Amino acid sequence: MRQRIRPSHLRTSAAFVAAAAIAAAVPAVAAPSAYAEEAAPALVISNLPSTSPKPGDVYDENVVITNNGTAAADGVTFRVRLTRGLDFTEEAKGCSYSTVQDQVRQAVCELDLTVAPGASVETPVRFKALDSALMEAVEYGTSATGETPGEGYDDSYRRMTLTADSSADLVAVGEDTEALAGGQQSITVQLRNDGPGWIQNQESDDQPALMVKIPKDTVASEVPKECAPFGIDGPSGPGGTPGKSTYVCWPDDHTIDVGEALSFTFMLDIDKDAKTTTGEVKATSVYDIHPEFDKNPANDKAPIRVAIPTDYEPGPATSGGSSDGGSTDGGATTGGDGNDPEGQSTGGTGTTGSTSAGTSTGGSSTGSVDGNLASTGSDGTPLIAGTAAAAAALGGGLILAVRRRRASAAKSS
Incomplete structure (x- = not known):
């Protein structure tokens, strides 16, 4: 008897039917989902x-x-x-x-x-x-x-x-000092908050600041790092850059408490042929826009004055102890040798970014502030972020620094 062979496609179909029948007889088990989420509050x-x-x-x-x-x-x-x-x-x-x-x-x-x-x-x-x-x-x-x-x-x-429905009064404090032509002299200027409100601007880049115009015939040879050159409408270079005519200075944490004064000390090189000269400080903002909260503009500006004596060069001695060029007292010439008239420097150290200790001229005491303009966001700024500098400034009982020198020619024994 001959064996009949089925075509291959029929054998495949039969196998498929048999497999389907077996699968139907076995209950289906759902595989666990890899993306199943655990219940949680939100x-x-x-x-x-x-x-x-x-x-x-x-x-x-x-x-x-x-x-x-x-x-x-x-x-x-x-x-x-x-x-x-x-x-x-x-x-x-x-x-x-x-x-x-x-x-x-x-x-x-x-x-x-x-x-x-x-x-x-x-x-x-x-x-x-x-x-x-x-x-x-x-x-x-x-x-x-x-x-x-x-x-x-x-x-x-x-x-x-x-x-708040209130205000804060920013006050500019200048400097009045003396120097010798051809010498150096430090000046310390201030930005003070007379209140009643404290100031911390974290909502814009228009933070409170002090504009400083360097006196004519002088050059700012040492500049605090908190003070940047000012261009047409804002800071135009890094803080501490010497040799510019106008600077804008501000605290790195943009904070000034009520009664607090921030001091900025510059070292000036005096031209050899300089006469008494003046500059100016102005309470404003980093971009020189008057703050809306300051309702008293009368004290926003103050002068910087550097008095230069004109009779400090000693002349030939004459009988009786007088000299042709410098003032005398009992035969001793007191004219300009460039030394400090009181035997020691009473100015700042000239270190960039520091504040000298001295006598207050502006009211409340203060100290050095540190840093440049930090990026401040809008509502994404945490209340307690970046406060190390603020804690140091607020806890230290800061001291104003205003230095005054007298030229030896202007001093009588």
Whole structure:
């Protein structure tokens, strides 16, 4: 009997049918998904209404916390931070209070509540504006899971800026000194805040500053690193650059407290044929725009005066102890040999970027400030970021430095 052989395509079809039948008999098991997400809360908070309080006003609003996640948030840690012109009205139960860097006041509150998925709750935010309030910011919120928030901002932790209905009076303080033609002389000028508001501009590049016009017939040979050459409408070179006619000086943290004076010391080389000469300082901003918060422009400008005696060169001695060119006293010529008339230098050290210690001419005491214009963002700037320089400047009881010299020809024994 001959064996019949089936065509190959029929054998393949039969095998497929048999395999399908076996697969149908075995229950299907779903493979685990590599993208399966664990249930978790996702808290978001509402924005606080903006405000412009007067000193003494109390702000009292509620923040709505909503859970957009897939799991409940069991307990919420809610944090509020206030800049130094604001303060909390009272201490609430369940909150711990402290002062952190840059004099930021902080409250951390443990809210004993559960926020289910899709649910919302409210919590209050209360603070008052102090007498020094002006440029302020408030941080508030939690984290997406309800735990303690970190640094930076997102939908669960926000920042609100505000400008109080107040002002700050920037004052320019100049210098009046004496020098010898052909010699050197340090000058110290100041930018002072007479209040009532403190100043910290983090919302633009137009920070408060002091414009310095160097006196004619002198050259700025040593310049503080906080002072940059000023061009047509703004800084035009790195801080500390010598030999320019106009400079703009500002604190690196853009902060000036009430009563604080920032000092900037320059060393001037006096031309050999110089006569008494003047320059000028002006309270302004980094881009020479008058600050809107300064309502008293009368004290924005002050002179720099360098008196140059004209009779300091000694002449031939005459009988009786007089000289033709320089003033005399009992036969001793007191004319200009270029030395300090009082036997020691009373000027600054001339070190770039430093502030000399000396006698105050401008009111409150101050000290050296450090650094150049830092990039400041808008609402992304943490309240306590970059505060090492501010903490040093505010805690040190700063001292004004104004140096005065008298030429020996102008001094009588």
